[in-house]
Amino acid sequence: MVNLTINNKKITADEGMTIFEAAKQNNILIPHFCYLEGIHQIGSCRICVVEVEGAKSLQASCMVQVKEGMTVYTNTEKVKKARKLLYELMLSDHPRDCLSCSRNQNCEFQKLGELIQISEFRFEGEKSKTFVDDSSPSIVRDTSKCILCRRCVTVCNQIQGIGIMNVQKRGFKTVIGPAAELPLNSVNCINCGQCTIVCPVGALKEKDSIQNVWNALFDKNKRVVIQTAPAIRAALGEEFGYEAGTLVTGKMVTALREIGFDDVFDTNFAADLTIIEEGNELLKRVKAAITSKENTLPMITSCSPGWIKYIEHVFPNQLDHLSTCKSPHMMLGALVKSYYAEKLGLNPKDIYVVSVMPCTAKKFEITRPEMKRNGIPDVDAVLTTRELARMIKDAGLEFDELEDGEFDNPLGLSTGAADIFAATGGVMEAALRTVYELVTGRELPFESLHIEPIVGLNQIKTADITIENPLPEYRFLDGFILKIAVTSGAKGAEILMEQIAGSESPYHFIEVMGCPGGCISGGGQPRPTDSSIRQKRLEAIYREDEGKKLRKSHENPFIKALYEEYLKEPLGHKPHELLHTSYTKRGVYNEFLK
């Protein structure tokens, strides 16, 4: 322990702590800006400067570690002057059009201004040359808003290991972005949107789809169908002031109905469907590997479009390992425009499908040519959790006053297995709940059906599942040890993919989600997302699962009916046409696309 004084208050702190952390722990909040706990601590903005007795100059409190006997002042005249000056200088090259900015009232720079309180713009001078890059279907970059804090650089490079964002040029000409001002849609951006979560201002944000969705709702000739991903219900509440980890499933459904959507379906239904298709695909691949020379193991999950784009860029020669299953919302979209359209006697052209996703990469996914049939897209628009919240507010709904509603059927009922798709390890666990039972006739032998070693937020999690006494038709699996691995975030994926590329992977089945923690902390989720919020959303997801009567995908009665009535066999002709997809070799510089 270290003893120090901050603002005449004697405090103790752990060795290695920064002044900022020690102060925070003692309820002294030092104004700060670029600092992001556990992620970004490089002192680039200097807003958090403090006076340290004996030091020649002001010190960035997020960088300097506490020392025994240190005396720190956070609110002296010198500190306050410096902080204000820094803020004014940043503001002097920032547009002051807050009312037309999507981050209005939700902007960290605005919040800092509220704290510092200036009464005039003292510095009027040259402005940086700026541009808006809206080339990507997922993410929009507006360099005029950027205040060069570099959080996006840290997240893109250190956390995700992608590195399309970096500091270009120097001094007044500095720009944060890809090389050579290349547009986002031409580089190896995976559209994960983690940069949009950490951007404190309106420089990085999702491509807005709200107006398109309103236009569809205004169109009397369109039937507008909406579906929501499993991760939305565990995070949407945060946008309305609820504690992180509050489940708002029922209110969300009612809100969607009141906005005017004709059908409110649940992506969870299609998650159950994914498990049936993917589980059977796994068994087919394992059987082929054991009984023939055709080995495409490990099989890797394919629900996360950020991850898919990552492997297409970085490991274009390993695409055979990907499950051919579309992601759940794409499956549901395809079913709405085929099965459901036929049921209603509607032309699929007259149906508009909206997916609410925790994800910015899904906005790209719906534009992929494989996701269209006869020129009609499976899904027409993707809204992020944040966008949905804006729509609900715009529609004038008092969210916390809403009654609980229920999803519509036949594409609305789901099991607990579908809920856990939202969290890292969930797709794997859901798949094995079904596969194990299919093969052995018995329930997956884990407490409360949770495969303990693959639950939680660690980067790479592994487990061995031994198959004993299988049913007669699966005798070839007797004694087989299924080796599984789970990772989330592109950095973990890189580790597992290097093993595969080097023919050293010991695994048979791998789950990858593109964002650290999985969809609960996807790029379209509410800001901020830190480790404690992530943990709370994770717990909420498992609560939703455990609260359900049906917790295994194959027990979903509407799934059973769908196969009997329409799809027939898993991996059969209809599923192949509607529910499976193919992938594109890209390369890091998109060299395979040319």
Next chain:
Amino acid sequence: MNIQSKQCKCHKETEQEKLERIEQMIDEYKDKEGSLIQILHLAQGIYGYLPLGLLQIIAKKVNKPLSEVYGVTTFYSFFSTKPRGEYTIRVCLGTACYVRGGKKIIDRLTEILGIQVGETTADGKFTLEVMRCIGACGLAPAITINDKVFKQVNPDKLQTIIEQYY
């Protein structure tokens, strides 16, 4: 180390040969921590400038994101992503040279050459650049043309200096 000097004077190196030489050079340096700037420096020496395609090759070989390699390239004014003229004239605007009239040298050079800072003359002969201190403060104001330093330059001397290169 001195890969640049290996260049044979009697034979004009082809594009392919240049790239091969650059790849060999990168292999020599890439495992050394902090060698990116050295690699870029040598690559520019061989190729003349650092176009995007070349930086892509370098980034892949040193296993760093292109945006980082490009960021380093555009940070240092010594590196150029555009083709340069046969001769690069660099005018020092470090403190000493600035105080002793560096700015006037630039004005005169833009007049003589008919180009702005950062541009190359139409005949491909000269590129005009600015740099901040070449460590020759005692000789201020100084300019360099390729590797040659010209000391205590005054605007009236510039026409004569330039003519030496035609």
